[in-house]
Amino acid sequence: MKLIIGGYAQGKLRYVLSRYNVDTSKVWDGEIPERADEQRGTMVINHFHNWVKSRIVCDGCPEEEIRQFLEKHWDCVIISDEIGNGIVPIEALERECRERTGRILVELAAKAEEVERVICGIGQKIK
Amino acid sequence: MMTLIIGGSGSGKSAYAENYIASLSKGKQKYYIATMQAFDPESQKKVERHKLLRKGKGFCTIEQPADIQKAVEKMETKEKTALLECISNLVANEMFSGEVPETAVTEKIITGISVLKKELAHLVIVSNKLFEDGQVYDKTTMEYIEAMGRINEKLAALADEVVEVVVGIPVVVKNRLIN
Secondary structure, eight states, X not given: OEEEEEOTTSOHHHHHHHXXXXXXXXXXXXXXXTTGGGOOSOEEEEXXXXXXXXXXXXXXXXXXXXXHHHHHOOSEEEEEXXXXXXXXXXXXXXXXXXXXXXXXXXXXXXHOSEEEEEETTEEEEOO | OEEEEEEOTTSSHHHHHHHHHHHHHTTSOEEEEEXXXXXXXXXXXXXXXXXXXXXXXXXXXXXXXXXXGGGGGGOOOSSOEEEEEOHHXXXXXXXXXXSSOHHHHHHHHHHHHHHHHHHOSEEEEEEEOOOOSOOOOXXXXXXXXXXXXXXXXXXXXXXXXXXXXXXXXXXXXXXXXXX
């Protein structure tokens, strides 16, 4: 598993597509494929932070769900926005999403083979 | 020596800062200067989480929500090592207390930190990155963000090293050997 993080509109997906030579049919946007078992090759989960939020909204447990997913499907690239670098949101749900997304990313980064931060389309390998 | 550690919400900056200072002080007594005032259940939960993180690491906690230089008077050890967490709460407390004119807040905080830097053998400071959500807020919040920016800038200039924590990974911004 490789983790790609960076701010909004930094060219993260473009960077991943060119660096890992995967085509767009392998890219999942804000979701994890239900039938992941049928997928072949490297999967790309784009906008991972949106998936985390959607699971929190549905009272799911994204922390546990992503752990289980990775146990079966380690060959993937996870792309997430960095959303923690702003003012504390007024809404409780937004605060919770921000905090939990951050902690999940810390856990993923600890497990990942590689972590890259994309700034202005350029990848900085930080692990 | 002074170290500035910055990071966003949930970036793992506190855990990194605590481990970092533990490696500096090698089991010796160290202080935790807490600036957060817990008025509601959510901040109480945050405080509890941080206490749990610090448990067993040998910290003595000093509550210092304002007048940061006074923390040094509460330290009893000869060689003083402390982790100050965090600047964003300190700035909010000083700005919104109404006791100090807003324009003087930056100077007051930097003067206070300079005292700590002078008196302490090791000072590790945690501050927040809160400049990147692209939002425009009300005047008070914008002034707060600007004060945070200026203070971070000045702290970085005072610091021997600056580290940004990104998803739990330290990224060196200012290196004491190079700069």
